[in-house]
Every structure is written in structure tokens, then in C-alpha cells.
Amino acid sequence: MLISMTEYTRNLNEGDQAPNFSFTNGSGATCQLTDIIGKSRAVVYFYPRDFTPGCTHEAHDFTLHYIKFKRNDIKIIGVSPDNEESHKKFRDKMKIPYSLASDPNNNIAKSYGVYGPKKFMGREYVGVDRSSFLIGNDGNILKIFKKVKPAGHAEEVLRAFQITE
Numbered sequence: 001m002l003i004s005m006t007e008y009t010r011n012l013n014e015g016d017q018a019p020n021f022s023f024t025n026g027s028g029a030t031c032q033l034t035d036i037i038g039k040s041r042a043v044v045y046f047y048p049r050d051f052t053p054g055c056t057h058e059a060h061d062f063t064l065h066y067i068k069f070k071r072n073d074i075k076i077i078g079v080s081p082d083n084e085e086s087h088k089k090f091r092d093k094m095k096i097p098y099s100l101a102s103d104p105n106n107n108i109a110k111s112y113g114v115y116g117p118k119k120f121m122g123r124e125y126v127g128v129d130r131s132s133f134l135i136g137n138d139g140n141i142l143k144i145f146k147k148v149k150p151a152g153h154a155e156e157v158l159r160a161f162q163i164t165e
Contacts, residue, residue, distance in 0.1 A: 011113055012112060012141060012144065013141070014141050014142065014143060014144055015141065016140065016141050017139055017140055017141075018033060018037075018042075018044070018133060018135045018139055018141050019108075019111040019112060020032055021033055021101065021103075021107075021108045021111065022101075023077060023079075023099055023100075023101030023102070024084060024087075024099070024101070024102065025099045026091060026098065026099055026100075031099070033135075033139075034139070037135070037137065037138070037139040038137060038138075038139075039073075040074060040075045040137070041072075041073065041075070041134070041135060041136055041142075041161065042074065042076070042135040043069070043074060043075075043076050043077070043132055043133070043134050043135070043157050043161075044132065044133045044135060045062070045076070045077070045078050045131070045132040045133075045148070045153075045157075046078075046079045046080070046108075046109055046112065046114045046128050046129065046130060046131045046132070047059075047128065048080060048127055048128045048130065049080055049081070049082060050080060050082045050086045050089070050100075051090060051093075054130070055150070056094065057150040057151060058130070058148070058153055058154075059090070059094050059096055060094060061150065061151070061155070062098065062154045063095060063096050063097060064154065065154040065155065065158060066097050066098060068158055069098075069158070069163075072161065074161060075099070076098035077098065077099045077101055078096075078099070078100045079100070079108050080100070080101075080102075080103060081102075081103050081106055081128060082100075082102060082104075083102050084102045086102075087100040087102055106128065109128050112133060114128055114146075115127070115128055115129070129146065129147065130148040130150070131145060131146050131148060132144070132145040132148055132153065133145075134160055142160075142161075145157070
């Protein structure tokens, strides 16, 4: 079955305003991206699923470098289709100190243009593309990383924010 890209794709570009969304932070409070904007910069990273090898590696890397992000007032928000219960287990097991947003209907992913057709081993399906968006204090997208490789991505994001410490 061929899947139409136009059904899912929204084109966001660097310089565009980042779409707002709600999420539950690590303390269980409901927040919005706009609660962060104006106070901090942010990295919003999309990943397919909790507990898979690549997603676990990426979460571990962001956790490993978390103190550098925090020291430079950069909030990290991971987004996947998993529910809050899965996120809680993932956060607890991986000791993740930042927020994970639950996106079960892929509305956040669709608003960022990272949900759509994918191919793996000859099979076509619809899912979340591993991507990251760096967002400035003004709410504009500073940089977009598409087709992210989990290994070393947190360092790549730090370099893009010009953090070298």
C-alpha cells in the first residue's frame, strides 16, 4: 500500500515559530512549550518508542549530558507516541531527569512534520521520524536535525547551541 506524504507532512523550517504543545513534566504537572519560551531555550526531540535500542541510547546520551544543558538553561523534551505510564517506567529505569511528552495520536509529531511514511526491510508503514528541533528564547526554530543517529546526538545538539564545556 502506498502512503501519501501530503497526508502527514507539515513543512517547518529554521526560523519558523515552533508549534506549541502540552506535556506532563517529570513531576506530573501539565506544562506547555510556551511556558518555557522566553525563559529558556529548548531541544524537542522525537523518537519512535520507549525501551527500543536506539531510543534508549539517545535518552541515555541526553541524560549523560543533562547537566550541561541545565547549566546553559536549555530544557530537553523527548516526544514519542508512548503513553504516560510507559514514559514513567522509561524515566525511572533510565534515570531520565528531563520531560517526556506522550503523543499517542501523533498530533505533536504531525505539527512538527515528523510523522509519516517510513520503510524498513521492504515494509512500508507510518511512524515517527527520529528528529530534533532546537528552539530559541523567542520560540523560533534555530536548527532542525532530521534522520538523527542516536549515538552522539546530544553532543551534536550541544555544539549547535555553541556549548563546548
